[in-house]
Amino acid sequence: MKLRQKINFSTTFLFIGLFVLINFSIYFVFSYLILEGEKEQAQAEGEKIVDGISESLGAIKTDELLRAYVPINGMIQIVSSEQKRLSLVTSPSEKELSSREVQYYEKEVREKISYKDHTYLFQSIPTIGADGKIVNLQIMKNIQSAVDDLVILRLVLLSVTIITMIPLFVSSRLLSNVITNPITSLIETMTEIRKKGHFKRIQLESRSKDELYEMGETFNHMMDLLEANFQKQDQFVANASHELRTPLTIIESYASLMKRRGFEEPEIFHESIEAIHSEAVRMKDMVEQLLLLAKHNEEWDIQFETIDLEEHVRQTVQTFENAYQREICFHVQQEGITVLSDPQKLKQLTYIILDNAKKYSEDVITVEVGIQDGNPFIQIADRGVGIPKEDLNKVFDRFYRVDKARSRQMGGTGLGLSLAKELTDAMNSRLSIDSLEGVGTTVRIELPHAK
Numbered sequence: 001m002k003l004r005q006k007i008n009f010s011t012t013f014l015f016i017g018l019f020v021l022i023n024f025s026i027y028f029v030f031s032y033l034i035l036e037g038e039k040e041q042a043q044a045e046g047e048k049i050v051d052g053i054s055e056s057l058g059a060i061k062t063d064e065l066l067r068a069y070v071p072i073n074g075m076i077q078i079v080s081s082e083q084k085r086l087s088l089v090t091s092p093s094e095k096e097l098s099s100r101e102v103q104y105y106e107k108e109v110r111e112k113i114s115y116k117d118h119t120y121l122f123q124s125i126p127t128i129g130a131d132g133k134i135v136n137l138q139i140m141k142n143i144q145s146a147v148d149d150l151v152i153l154r155l156v157l158l159s160v161t162i163i164t165m166i167p168l169f170v171s172s173r174l175l176s177n178v179i180t181n182p183i184t185s186l187i188e189t190m191t192e193i194r195k196k197g198h199f200k201r202i203q204l205e206s207r208s209k210d211e212l213y214e215m216g217e218t219f220n221h222m223m224d225l226l227e228a229n230f231q232k233q234d235q236f237v238a239n240a241s242h243e244l245r246t247p248l249t250i251i252e253s254y255a256s257l258m259k260r261r262g263f264e265e266p267e268i269f270h271e272s273i274e275a276i277h278s279e280a281v282r283m284k285d286m287v288e289q290l291l292l293l294a295k296h297n298e299e300w301d302i303q304f305e306t307i308d309l310e311e312h313v314r315q316t317v318q319t320f321e322n323a324y325q326r327e328i329c330f331h332v333q334q335e336g337i338t339v340l341s342d343p344q345k346l347k348q349l350t351y352i353i354l355d356n357a358k359k360y361s362e363d364v365i366t367v368e369v370g371i372q373d374g375n376p377f378i379q380i381a382d383r384g385v386g387i388p389k390e391d392l393n394k395v396f397d398r399f400y401r402v403d404k405a406r407s408r409q410m411g412g413t414g415l416g417l418s419l420a421k422e423l424t425d426a427m428n429s430r431l432s433i434d435s436l437e438g439v440g441t442t443v444r445i446e447l448p449h450a451k
Contacts, residue, residue, distance in 0.1 A: 007176035008169075015168050016161070023157040031150050035112070038121055038143050043110060046123045046139050049076070053137065054127060062087040062130065074120070074141040079104050081134060097140060104136055112143075119147045182212040186219060199227040250279045302342045302426055306450040309337040309376055313369050316350045326358055326365060333370025338450040341427050346447075349427075352420045353380045353443045360384035361440065376449055381442040387435035395433060396421045 049069040056065055062078065066089040070076045075097040077088040085102045096116060109124040120140045129135040182202070189200050201220040204213060258272035310332050321328045357365045361384030368379040387395060395417050417433075424431040428448050435441035 004176045004180045007179060008172050011172040011175060012165075012169055015172075016165060019161055019164060019168075023161055027150070027154055027157055030153055034146050034150065035143075038141075038146055039110065039112075042121045042123060042139070042141050045071070045141075046110075046125055046137075049139065050125050050127055050137055063089060071139065071141045074139065076137070076139050077102075078129065079124075079136040079138055080129070086129070086135065094140075094142060113140075118142055118144045120144075179212065182216055186216065189219075199223050199230075248283075251276050302345060304340050304427075305343060307339050307341055307343055307346070309339050309378070309447070310335060310369050312343060312346065313350065313367065313378055316347050317354075317367050320351065320354050324358055328354075329364055329366045331366065331368040333368060337369065337371055337376045339376045339447040340450045341429070341447055345423055345427055349420055349423045349445065350378065350380075352416045352423075353445070356416055356443075357382035357384065357441070371449075374449060375446045377447065378445040379442060380445075381440060383440040386437040386439050386441055387433070388437050392433060392435060396431075 052069060053065055066076045066078070066087055070089045070091055073091055073093055075088070075090040075094055078086040079102050080086050081104055083102055083104050088098055090097050100115060105124040106126070108126060109122070111122050113120050113122045119142070121143050123139045124136045125138075126134055127137050185202050189202050193200055201223055202216045204216045204220070254272040254275045258269055261268050263269070314330060317328050317330050320326070354365065354367075357380055361382035363383040366379075366381040368381075370377060370379070397418065421431055424445065430446040432444050432446075433441065434444075
């Protein structure tokens with residue numbers, strides 16, 4: 001069963017059941033109140049009649065006495081313990097009650113009875129007769145009008161229930177359409193995406209910002225992300241295949257050259273080994289960086305700690321300076337700066353920026369630690385070739401190189417800054433680059449302050 005039908009049936013049956021329950025409750029309450037009211041009134045009248053008859057019995061003839069107390073639409077009679085009617089008086093409209101069978105009761109009786117398609121309240125009250133014996137004073141009162149009113153009430157409630165089912169059914173269909181139309185549109189869009197293989201969005205009506213609208217908006221946002229990731233994946237695969245093809249081709253070429261002439265010419269052998277080793281190392285670095293870049297932010301396993309920024313950067317710079325024998329000028333703008341970051345990941349990030357500065361500059365590298373506008377930062381500046389203005393917004397793209405030939409000679413993979421950007425985002429930090437061609441490049445890492 002489709003969701004639309006489920007909503008139709010469930011809402012219709014639910015509201016019909018609720019409406020029937022309400023109507024039944026109304027009928028039950030009114031029936032109880034009317035009948036109980038009649039019974040209480042009859043009981044009060046019966047007690048009053050018993051008192052009146054007891055006082056006047058013997059002084060007035062029994063029939064005349066009963067005629068004074070007979071109900072307007074009923075009967076009053078006295079029945080002896082021998083099941084004989086001693087006296088009977090009926091109202092003009094209830095003459096047929098005189099033919100009703102007589103019965104004596106030992107105890108007081110009050111009940112609703114039916115006789116010849118009419119409903120009566122019957123009372124039998126034991127009392128003392130004129131001869132001193134116990135007799136039954138029996139009173140019957142016609143309550144058919146009250147019963148007829150209840151029948152009319154029952155018919156009215158039933159009619160209202162039936163009539164109400166029509167707008168109820170229509171409203172349930174409208175409700176099901178309101179709920180299922182966005183879902184149907186979503187299903188149709190997803191089916192079209194599956195069949196045609198292209199990304200499509202749902203047309204949203206901005207009349208209401210309900211959960212269904214949010215569902216459509218979330219779906220469209222998901223499509224935007226999927227399309228962006230799909231395009232990035234296509235670009236990434238194309239770039240990766242191109243970048244890996246080059247070192248593989250070089251390795252294959254030098255291996256073939258070494259196979260043909262390497263044993264006769266030692267120079268070619270050594271040149272080939274060096275080239276193969278160099279390209280293999282570059283491929284290894286590229287694959288490692290590709291694996292790192294394939295991770296999501298939550299997979300980086302960032303271990304945040306409070307770090308003394310000056311001490312941490314000083315040790316990192318010193319290690320790098322000793323390893324590459326490069327002059328690095330270290331400045332501290334303000335002492336005692338603490339940040340919240342991962343020490344190992346921050347060191348890796350700093351190494352990536354220092355390595356880029358080393359590759360593209362032969363001059364001194366400047367590293368500065370400070371705080372600006374409440375944000376601690378690490379700033380690394382070189383006096384190298386710089387980056388053209390039109391390329392600044394592309395340097396974080398994977399495999400992008402400003403000067404591909406020069407980058408290849410220097411051993412770059414085009415992934416360093418992409419990896420740096422991923423690391424920065426994973427550590428809730430910010431990475432920015434400012435560069436002027438022919439003057440140099442400045443990279444700033446802004447870190448979260450430790451509270």
